[in-house]
Amino acid sequence: MFSTNRIVIPVLILYALTANAIAEPATPIEAGDQGTQPAVASVMPSTADHRKFKALQKQFKSGPEVTEACLSCHTESAKQVQHTKHWTWESVDPQTGQKRGKRNIINNFCTSVVSNEADCMACHAGYGWKDDSFDFTAEKNVDCLVCHDTTGTYRKLPGFAGHPVYKPLEFPPGSGRRVEAVDLQRVAQTIGMPSRTNCGSCHFFGAGGNGAKHGDLDSSLQHPGKYLDVHMDEKGLNFSCQTCHATSKHQVSGSRYNMAAAPKGGAHMRGTKDTSPASCQSCHGNKPHPAAMTKLNQHTDKIACQTCHIPAVARNEIGTELSWDWSDATKMGPDGKPLLRMDSAGRRAFDSRKGSFVWDSYVIPEYRWFNGIAKYKVIGDKIDPTQTVQINEFGGSANDPESRIWPVKVHRGKQPYDKINLTLTLQHTGGEDDTALWHNYDWQKAITTGMNAGGLPYSGEFGFVSTEHTWPITHMVAPKGDALSCAQCHSKNGRLKDVEGVYIPARDGSKVLDILGWTLALLALMGVFVHGGIRIIAAKRG
Amino acid sequence: MTVERIYVFKRFERFWHWSQAALIITMMLTGFEVHGAYEFFGFGKAVALHTLGAWLLISLWVFAIFWHLTTGEWRQYIPTLEKINAIIRFYLIDIFKGAPHPYRPTALKKHNPLQRLAYIVVLLFISPVLWISGWFYLFYGDWKAWGVDGYLSLEWVAFFHTAGAFMMLAFFIAHVYLTTTGHTPTAHIKTMITGWDEVH
Numbered sequence: 001m002f003s004t005n006r007i008v009i010p011v012l013i014l015y016a017l018t019a020n021a022i023a024e025p026a027t028p029i030e031a032g033d034q035g036t037q038p039a040v041a042s043v044m045p046s047t048a049d050h051r052k053f054k055a056l057q058k059q060f061k062s063g064p065e066v067t068e069a070c071l072s073c074h075t076e077s078a079k080q081v082q083h084t085k086h087w088t089w090e091s092v093d094p095q096t097g098q099k100r101g102k103r104n105i106i107n108n109f110c111t112s113v114v115s116n117e118a119d120c121m122a123c124h125a126g127y128g129w130k131d132d133s134f135d136f137t138a139e140k141n142v143d144c145l146v147c148h149d150t151t152g153t154y155r156k157l158p159g160f161a162g163h164p165v166y167k168p169l170e171f172p173p174g175s176g177r178r179v180e181a182v183d184l185q186r187v188a189q190t191i192g193m194p195s196r197t198n199c200g201s202c203h204f205f206g207a208g209g210n211g212a213k214h215g216d217l218d219s220s221l222q223h224p225g226k227y228l229d230v231h232m233d234e235k236g237l238n239f240s241c242q243t244c245h246a247t248s249k250h251q252v253s254g255s256r257y258n259m260a261a262a263p264k265g266g267a268h269m270r271g272t273k274d275t276s277p278a279s280c281q282s283c284h285g286n287k288p289h290p291a292a293m294t295k296l297n298q299h300t301d302k303i304a305c306q307t308c309h310i311p312a313v314a315r316n317e318i319g320t321e322l323s324w325d326w327s328d329a330t331k332m333g334p335d336g337k338p339l340l341r342m343d344s345a346g347r348r349a350f351d352s353r354k355g356s357f358v359w360d361s362y363v364i365p366e367y368r369w370f371n372g373i374a375k376y377k378v379i380g381d382k383i384d385p386t387q388t389v390q391i392n393e394f395g396g397s398a399n400d401p402e403s404r405i406w407p408v409k410v411h412r413g414k415q416p417y418d419k420i421n422l423t424l425t426l427q428h429t430g431g432e433d434d435t436a437l438w439h440n441y442d443w444q445k446a447i448t449t450g451m452n453a454g455g456l457p458y459s460g461e462f463g464f465v466s467t468e469h470t471w472p473i474t475h476m477v478a479p480k481g482d483a484l485s486c487a488q489c490h491s492k493n494g495r496l497k498d499v500e501g502v503y504i505p506a507r508d509g510s511k512v513l514d515i516l517g518w519t520l521a522l523l524a525l526m527g528v529f530v531h532g533g534i535r536i537i538a539a540k541r542g
Numbered sequence: 543m544t545v546e547r548i549y550v551f552k553r554f555e556r557f558w559h560w561s562q563a564a565l566i567i568t569m570m571l572t573g574f575e576v577h578g579a580y581e582f583f584g585f586g587k588a589v590a591l592h593t594l595g596a597w598l599l600i601s602l603w604v605f606a607i608f609w610h611l612t613t614g615e616w617r618q619y620i621p622t623l624e625k626i627n628a629i630i631r632f633y634l635i636d637i638f639k640g641a642p643h644p645y646r647p648t649a650l651k652k653h654n655p656l657q658r659l660a661y662i663v664v665l666l667f668i669s670p671v672l673w674i675s676g677w678f679y680l681f682y683g684d685w686k687a688w689g690v691d692g693y694l695s696l697e698w699v700a701f702f703h704t705a706g707a708f709m710m711l712a713f714f715i716a717h718v719y720l721t722t723t724g725h726t727p728t729a730h731i732k733t734m735i736t737g738w739d740e741v742h
Contacts, residue, residue, distance in 0.1 A: 513705055
């Protein structure tokens with residue numbers, strides 16, 4: 001049964017997907033929260049024992065072969081997946097029609113997937129997307145296992161365009177570290193609902209490092225305590241990702257691309273399709289505090305729940321990346337060889353392949369008005385190199401009733417750009433070929449290959465421009481006792497000191513009125529002292 | 543020297559006065575903290591105390607208005623300019639010479655004309671500014687339901703509330719000082735506690 005082959009070892013092996021630390025052989029990891037123990041040990045939680053299915057009783061040679069077996073019963077599942085962002089890596093802005101998504105944007109970390117598909121697609125829910133020729137309609141290319149594996153042995157490494165490890169190999173090449181082949185039959189026969197580990201195998205490790213990208217998603221959420229996440233607390237509510245990101249027809253609700261920044265009304269029944277359940281309000285309503293704390297409920301017209309209830313980003317030793325400066329890439333160590341240096345907490349600080357990094361834990365977020373719609377820099381967009389380039393710009397303002405003040409992590413950095421065409425460049429980074437930056441340390445070749453692959457003109461002249469990428473913070477909600485206290489915003493130099501367009505008592509006030517008012521009080525006091533003084537002197541003289 | 547004692551302030555009046563004094567001091571201490579002038583209670587506690595104080599003051603005022611209307615005592619506050627020059631002259635000049643106050647309070651006319659003028663300004667101007675702005679401040683969350691959210695901004699509501707508070711502070715300073723201007727420095731305070739005034 002599940003319990004016999006699920007060796008529970010609370011090890012965070014998913015360092016595997018960090019480009020640097022791909023290391024130890026596949027270690028079975030806990031299937032996370034999906035396996036609530038049945039009351040009677042001999043009864044499976046599922047109504048189907050996949051080991052008994054004939055279609056799965058064979059030696060599979062590849063992922064697509066497994067998918068074909070899955071589809072022989074789950075006839076519609078691949079079609080469903082093919083309509084999701086997990087498959088298309090594309091998202092359309094409902095207002096402007098702009099196509100965003102990993103496929104189209106340039107982010108502030110590894111920049112773009114173009115020409116680097118073989119690496120990046122280790123996190124694509126599919127098999128074989130290595131270049132433009134990928135067939136998005138082929139159902140067997142859908143990867144069922146990456147989300148449904150319960151063994152923790154199914155791993156997709158960079159360089160294989162989304163395929164798992166079929167033959168034992170040394171990875172990274174030359175590292176002397178061996179990665180075992182996956183037992184596809186075993187994985188297929190023990191599939192289950194996605195656990196936090198499944199989602200986390202990509203979402204915790206975005207940008208090539210544990211916690212690097214988001215700041216509110218990292219491997220600590222596999223076994224979080226209450227302090228870190230009041231909902232996912234392993235000994236308490238133990239929510240799975242889908243508890244909030246309610247999923248129907250493989251569509252996972254609650255995308256960062258189109259966020260519900262200011263959900264209104266009371267709590268609502270889950271599962272109705274016209275709602276966006278992945279918000280706090282969908283369970284808590286927008287008057288979540290008890291009547292005795294009415295004043296707090298009145299804050300919900302301006303303040304997102306997250307602003308008070310996520311007091312700091314990355315509240316653990318893992319931390320999150322705050323800056324990636326590509327302009328330091330290709331610089332070699334004193335011996336002329338590539339250098340890799342970690343910071344005191346063991347996080348990447350400098351890498352000759354990538355540049356320099358800044359990390360921190362317990363990061364105080366910045367705060368922005370946000371209406372849920374962010375505009376992204378997509379491939380080919382013009383930039384102004386005299387300004388800091390905003391990789392994404394949050395919509396919303398104080399006057400917009402659909403906006404709330406949100407906590408954000410701002411990831412800063414420097415990226416290469418075409419000095420003549422004024423676009424951010426695409427660069428071929430991953431791979432073992434001659435033009436790959438991480439192989440040959442040659443910017444010119446890497447950019448030329450990248451721009452060619454993306455069909456963009458390249459002048460041959462590149463420089464580096466400052467960039468900012470803003471991330472809404474919404475996970476790792478703290479217990480109520482750890483929420484911000486009033487004075488952390490209601491003070492002159494509080495958390496919201498730079499947020500405009502809203503009157504915050506104790507932060508704001510008319511300076512003129514204050515001067516007039518205190519002068520009036522002072523005059524009254526002076527009058528008292530003068531009048532009283534004369535009375536005392538007059539009385540003494542008799 | 544004969545000392546005539548008259549009963550000026552009845553029990554309810556004295557209760558009203560002192561409880562109101564305590565509440566207004568509390569409101570000023572907490573209110574200026576909410577305004578950001580200093581940190582003493584902590585913002586959250588200051589807001590909670592300020593809100594509690596507001597409701598107690600409202601309750602007190604409901605009783606006080608009822609009492610003044612039913613007893614006819616509201617007439618004490620009808621302004622008059624009678625003898626006003628003599629009284630101003632007293633505070634500016636004669637008080638330093640040890641001269642007696644030109645006004646003799648009686649149970650029917652407790653307040654001298656200058657007091658009447660000051661109190662009527664407090665009652666009809668400073669207090670309403672505070673009450674009205676404070677009411678909207680307190681019920682900020684209901685503006686939309688009341689249909690006033692298009693006409694009000696917290697910034698201006700807070701402005702008027704703070705302006706009222708500064709005026710109340712100035713009144714408070716002057717008022718406390720003037721209690722010492724009786725025939726002895728504590729005479730007026732004693733009267734306000736016991737209700738009895740000694741007329742010399």
